Amino acid sequence: MAPCLPSLPGRRLSAGLAATLALSLACSLPAQAQADPPALAAARQFDVAAGSLGAVLTQYASQAGIELTAPSALLQGKTSAGLTGRYGVAEGFDVLLRGQGLQATRSVSGAYALRAVPAAGPGAATTLTPVTVVGSVREDPTAPTTGYLARRGLTGSKTDTPNIEIPQAISVITRDQMQDQGVAPALQDALRYTPGLIGTRGVNLTDDSFNMRGFAAGLATTSNTPVFRDGMRQSPAMYASTVEPYGIERIEVMRGPGSVLFGQVTPGGLINVTTKRPTDTPLREIELQGGSHDHKQVGIDLGGPLDDDGVWSYRVTAMARDADTQTDYIPNDRQYIAPALTWRPAAHTSLTLLASYQHTRTMYNWGLPVAGTLRDNPNGRLPRDRFTGEPDFDDYDTKTWTVGYLFEHKFNDTLTFRQNARYYRSDMTWNSAYGAAMQPNQRLLNRFGFIRSDEYKSFSVDTQMQANWHHGNIAHTTLAGIDYSHTPWVRDERRGQVAALDLYNPVYGAPIIPNARSSRVLDTDASQMGFYLQEQMKIAQRWVVMAGVRHDRSRSTIDGVLTTGAANSPESRLKLRDRNSATTGRAGLVYLFDNGWAPYVSAATSFEPESGAVDFNGDTFEPTKGRQYEVGVKFESPSSPYMFGASVYDLRRSNVLTADPLHPGYSVQTGAIRSRGLELEAKADIARQWQLIGAYTYTNAEILRSNAGDAGTAPPGVPRHTIALWGVYRFGDAVAPGLKAGAGARHIIGTSGYVLGTTPTDARLPSYTVVDAMLGYETGPWTLTLNVNNLLDKRYVQSCYYATTTCFYGEGRSAIARAAYRW
Missing domain, CATH: 2.40.170.20 (TonB-dependent receptor, beta-barrel domain)
Incomplete structure (x- = not known):
């Protein structure tokens, strides 16, 4: 039977129920010895979406093919950014549970159990399990991204896909980059260091218009404004409104035709x-x-x-x-x-x-x-x-x-x-x-x-x-x-x-x-x-x-x-x-x-x-x-x-x-x-x-x-x-x-x-x-x-x-x- 971790209800559980309820995952693998066998220690590819900690652990256990038991009280109110990359099972748990105050331990039967990390006594030393990170915590393309490197996006496919897997040129400007470069007050200020496009008319505050791959986008037109917001057109016409940079988390630029997903757009590209x-x-x-x-x-x-x-x-x-x-x-x-x-x-x-x-x-x-x-x-x-x-x-x-x-x-x-x-x-x-x-x-x-x-x-x-x-x-x-x-x-x-x-x-x-x-x-x-x-x-x-x-x-x-x-x-x-x-x-x-x-x-x-x-x-x-x-x-x-x-x-x-x-x-x-x-x-x-x-x-x-x-x-x-x-x-x-x-x-x-x-x-x-x-x-x-x-x-x-x-x-x-x- 495939592993399954039910979703937590959207309300606080009673104390009695929380004390007795456990979330169990059955797995198709037989019980394992306490020491991780080579099959579990070997790195494998994981692709776990962000969400509540319970949902993330469900996906992780399913992809790892393991059995996990977790008291619901330990999971309530916790979220996780997910996981993408190659990890051993123990390494993956270490990344997913880092900062959560939780740890996963493996029994002689091969099943894993989730429990709180014991509090260290005064003067006690803390031993950290060494982790060789071959992957990275999964990035959410709609949430804040630390630094300048954004590896995932929505614009190239309308699905949460790594940008490297999109056969088209895509650039992402993160909030950190915008802050460092002092973006104010126009959208074109945030795109000064992005290839393939340039603002049209100097200091321009009445519209967001660009030249993209040699084609004017949003210049003296009423239907082809190149700017989208959350996947939908930002405004219906050139002079209707402009983007306020303080209100955006990131900018994704797809260069080249995007009509297959977004309809009526200039051939030079679009900005989302x-x-x-x-x-x-x-x-x-x-x-x-x-x-x-x-x-x-x-x-x-x-x-x-x-x-x-x-x-x-x-x-x-x-x-x-x-x-x-x-x-x-x-x-x-x-x-x-x-x-x-x-x-x-x-x-x-x-x-x-x-x-x-x-x-x-x-x-x-x-x-x-x-x-x-x-x-x-x-x-x-x-x-x-x-x-x-x-x-x-x-x-x-x-x-x-x-x-x-x-x-x-x-x-x-x-x-x-x-x-x-x-x-x-x-x-x-x-x-x-x-x-x-x-x-x-x-x-x-x-x-x-x-x-x-x-x-x-x-x-x-x-x-x-x-x-x-x-x-x-x-x-x-x-x-x-x-x-x-x-x-x-x-x-x-x-x-x-x-x-x-x-x-x-x-x-x-x-x-x-x-x-x-x-x-x-x-x-x-x-x-x-x-x-x-x-x-x-x-x-x-x-x-x-x-x-x-x-x-x-x-x-x-x-x-x-x-x-x-x-x-x-x-x-x-x-x-x-x-x-x-x-x-x-x-x-x-x-x-x-x-x-x-x-x-x-x-x-x-x-x-x-x-x-x-x-x-x-x-x-x-x-x-x-x-x-x-x-x-x-x-x-x-x-x-x-x-x-x-x-x-x-x-x-x-x-x-x-x-x-x-x-x-x-x-x-x-x-x-x-x-x-x-x-x-x-x-x-x-x-x-x-x-x-x-x-x-x-x-x-x-x-x-x-x-x-x-x-x-x-x-x-x-x-x-x-x-x-x-x-x-x-x-x-x-x-x-x-x-x-x-x-x-x-x-x-x-x-x-x-x-x-x-x-x-x-x-x-x-x-x-x-x-x-x-x-x-x-x-x-x-x-x-x-x-x-x-x-x-x-x-x-x-x-x-x-x-x-x-x-x-x-x-x-x-x-x-x-x-x-x-x-x-």
Whole structure:
């Protein structure tokens, strides 16, 4: 009979029952002698999931093929992180029970019994059983991870799978890395040392947009925001909201097409952030920040169990920030609160409720003209702090509410059911004296009034059934899922008149005269449903085969009214109906060597609808399509403090919109873009003393077909080479207890410019190097940190975009001091 350890009830047992109840596991092995025979002493592979201590010991005993008896009173309220790696039976018990005050002893019959560790008398010496660790405690990809090395993730497969077994490039940024690098206030700050992507527009607080493997993601679009939260899309549109870094536990980046699991995404990849969730152990932290640009921030992070049995646990994360930015008059103000509650009535069932409220006040950064930033201007160079709007008019205000849940139930060791859902609402107002074009004197910037309000709503649900099963020496993980989203949103946009601004001697206070009517009022209703199936096969612990297929159906309706804005303007009624379907897939192969190396090969496809656009005949467009081939190698070993990944890829996007040569003002779907590249990433976490990161990216992106005159050039904002190095050193007790210092450098070469527009740039922007530094000190419950970004105050243009060719300075030198107290 297979071993079985029943789950503990979700309430305190009576004293009499607890005294007599024992959890017994029958095993198929005969009784053993007291000394561990070679079969039990020999190391074997274990893969034990985290959970209550009772559930973890059940899995462990089952995989070890042993009999274990444990009084329930010793298990109540205890949890375990599980176990992954190669261990002897005694070694595995030592790791699982470390810090629990428990030990497992083996009787002459061969059965194991769990008992409390006897208290040592005064002066008594404690003898520790030597343990040779060949594996490591199983990592939970949704919980805090110590250090920089994260070995497991959810983004690559939607299952808890080691990243080395995913045949696609994946990077994980842990909370420890974010803290060391002083991440604030935008998501792009956390990804500065990650290969394959870069933020789009300098100091950007209104959206989370990136260039990923040569393709813009979330830039001036409404449907392909690249950021997901807990596996579901973070927001339904580009300007609906942004991620608050203080509220996330980790960031997972999957480069290359991800439509097979996530549906409508850019071919360059996606970013999945994990919300801070309830913890099994008490967590209490308060944090104060202060720094450049009058930065002031306070944060609080509380969590832990609510009862002795660990059935209920909670987390409350909150922060408030009052700050300016390097651009005059643009604030960086935010309030954020995210309560979370987990109910775990048994080891096989959990329900986590998540909610959040976020209020952001900032202004849109229009950038600055080419002349005076990237190119010479007879009037001189424009400063980084120049503001092009009107301080008393410009505003970008978003209020976002979310509520959702993460549910999981394990029917048995084979079948697991999961359902994740979220309701999202965001109200956005955006007022701007928007830049248009420079006048011939190269001093005056023409502007227009821009008044916009949006209301977004979204409901998303992802339902999954997972089966873990074996057939001979093949371990299968089969995943089937259905996800659905419904997004209604309303946009009201009005234009107006405002005087030009002298960028070299700005005088603010010009009135904005709104047009009599809105220029456009759009009512959009979009829905999407996807069906996906994925199979992971692990053959003889060597070969990993992954294959998946997905079919999506999407629908969107746009009803609107368009006018010139004049009081007597005629109305143009807009009615767009669009239905699309697409089938995408992924297939890959990984080989796992004993020494930790794992070469892989994969192919994957993606799609994105082109919503809201029609051709000359009034017909909607087909979705754009992506196709990628990737070859790479990864290195990772539980006994090694190093991780490494290398990948080369060929990624193509077809059905790209380009100018209609026969009908000016319209588009045809004959464009194509290709990106080829190499990405290298290395991380090391050596004895918790040295923590190192190295990354290199080579991207050769090219517009293959276009009617706009830019064929043969690269899409804007894509660096040809990116080199990033970061390191932190902890001095240790012998030198300076609690002191650590770190530094990093990012070298960007050959960012592609914007070769179209009123003032085209060169094909490549000037290269630049940015140096960052940090200093930290820990003593008792206090952690003190100073982060300085762009230490040498390098002045550089990060990117240029748009028809008027607007350029964006990168952030200058800034410093933030942080004091955190934990109790």
